[in-house]
Amino acid sequence: MIFEIETIGAGAPRLIPFGLSMIGPVLMKYASPEMQKRFLPRIPTMEDFWCQGYSEPGAGSDLSSLKMRAVRQGDRFIVNGQKTWTTYAQYADWIFCLVRGDGEHDSKQQNGISLLLIDMKSPGVTVRPIKTLDGGHDINETWFENVEVPVENLVGEEGRAWTYAKYLLGHERTGIAGIGQCHREIARLKRYARAVPDGRGGSMFDDSRMREKIARVEMDLMALEMLLLRVATQSKGHPGPEASVVKIRGSEIQQDIAMLQMEVAWPHAWPYQAEWLEPDVAPPLEGPSWAAPACAGYFDMRKLSIYGGANEVQKNIISRMMLQA
Ligand SMILES: Cc1cc2nc3c(=O)[nH]c(=O)nc-3n(C[C@H](O)[C@H](O)[C@H](O)COP(=O)(O)OP(=O)(O)OC[C@H]3O[C@@H](n4cnc5c(N)ncnc54)[C@H](O)[C@@H]3O)c2cc1C
The missing domain is CATH 2.40.110.10 (Butyryl-CoA Dehydrogenase, subunit A, domain 2)
Incomplete structure (x- = not known):
């Protein structure tokens, strides 16, 4: 991990x-x-x-x-x-x-x-x-x-495989947390924010409201990373229903980061082209090349709250296995 x-x-x-x-x-x-x-x-x-x-x-x-x-x-x-x-x-x-x-x-x-x-x-x-x-x-x-x-x-x-199936899903769901991806994407988000002029001689990063949003998602990530490492340690590598908590928060945080990248890249993020998800494809667009994949990335992140078991269903598991236990 x-x-x-x-x-x-x-x-x-x-x-x-x-x-x-x-x-x-x-x-x-x-x-x-x-x-x-x-x-x-x-x-x-x-x-x-x-x-x-x-x-x-x-x-x-x-x-x-x-x-x-x-x-x-x-x-x-x-x-x-x-x-x-x-x-x-x-x-x-x-x-x-x-x-x-x-x-x-x-x-x-x-x-x-x-x-x-x-x-x-x-x-x-x-x-x-x-x-x-x-x-x-x-x-x-x-x-x-x-x-x-x-x-x-x-x-x-x-x-007897229902037990094995659930065991596998515990591993799949903790993996979906995507802690490494979040670190990488937050660093990218900050680079974007520093690169976009705010029209007053500074950058979007100078906007305290934008910094607050970035700080919020960074704190959420820090909390999730601590939770994940605690779950991994306490479960000795065999995560149980806690994996559902990790999956929900991890997918939400990745979606929040993608949303902020869209906000920062605006208006150059709007057109959607799948090939711009590939880092080496230069978009034929006005505006910075880094902005082009933001929209495609945002849409791609929607899948995280569905696969590995939809987030609504994870909430049912948390309710049944953890809150009522
Ligand atoms: C990009 C992607 C890749 C995937 N890859 C694989 C793969 O490689 N292998 C594989 O086996 N599967 C894969 N899946 C399937 C994935 O696991 C399922 O999509 C997921 O479990 C949801 O099932 P479903 O799509 O049938 O939706 P449904 O079960 O039909 O659910 C539809 C909606 O109803 C809600 N819902 C359903 N039941 C309840 C309930 N009891 N309480 C509250 N809400 C409920 C769900 O949250 C969801 O919003 C993938 C899915 C996606 C999107």
């Missing part, structure tokens, strides 16, 4: 989290030694690029209503169904999937869910792009038609 905060804060790209901070910790805690030996060494080297097969049409917030089926036949599972919003499935070598078994049905829909590791090159796996409103392609529909998965790719016990 500290490595990530420091490197991203210094401007290095983020390491893709699906292997390193999502399925990796789950395998370390729940997988057999053979499975650990097979998959873990290939995660930090990125020899295996992972993606996440949790959400389905009709099973997002209500994840345990998922329908993808895995029926055991001898030494394999036959898998059928669909996952959606699968980020970077087009690049992935492997997908970790929550599936429903063929066993006894009982009243609790959290029971009977298993976690399978599926090779994306398996016959019957189809990835279809979902183009987002900004014209980008990060997310996909992933279809499974009679995909054969060896039983040794089952993580832990069959039908």
Whole structure:
């Protein structure tokens, strides 16, 4: 966590989290030694690029209503169904999937869910792009038609994966806090504010109201960073429902920073072009080149309060698991 905060804060790209901070910790805690030996060494080297097969049409917030089926036949599972919003499935070598078994049905829909590791090159796996409103392609529909998965790719016990799924989400949600990104973006925000003339011989940074807004978001970030480090320490690296608090605040703070960047870059931030999210593309615009991506960045940050579990649903978890406990 500290490595990530420091490197991203210094401007290095983020390491893709699906292997390193999502399925990796789950395998370390729940997988057999053979499975650990097979998959873990290939995660930090990125020899295996992972993606996440949790959400389905009709099973997002209500994840345990998922329908993808895995029926055991001898030494394999036959898998059928669909996952959606699968980020970077087009690049992935492997997908970790929550599936429903063929066993006894009982009243609790959290029971009977298993976690399978599926090779994306398996016959019957189809990835279809979902183009987002900004014209980008990060997310996909992933279809499974009679995909054969060896039983040794089952993580832990069959039908018991709801516990593993929640454990993974704890790691995903603390990662979404984005402390390193916030440090980097606040530094950028201050640079912007110092670069924009206020029309009175100074810069926007000389405006006490603007400085107050920047100070507010910086204090929020400081509090979140302390909370995150405390959660990580006290939970000994196994975050529970506190991860929902971290996720809500982290996503809100990142959205607040993006909003302030828009405010400072005004009016040059208004036009939206997806390619201006790339740092090396010079926009054909009047005004400073740094201002152009501010609007695209602002819209891109909207996703943070949805993925990893929508913020409204995190509030339900906090209410149920922490306030009523
Ligand atoms: C950019 C992006 C990338 C993603 N990548 C992946 C991925 O790689 N793999 C993956 O598996 N999933 C991925 N997701 C899916 C993500 O986890 C879901 O979008 C999220 O869990 C919300 O589910 P949903 O979209 O079905 O919305 P819904 O569950 O339909 O929710 C719609 C709205 O209703 C609200 N709502 C729902 N239930 C309640 C409730 N009980 N109380 C209060 N409000 C409620 C929600 O907060 C939300 O505002 C991604 C999503 C996005 C946006």
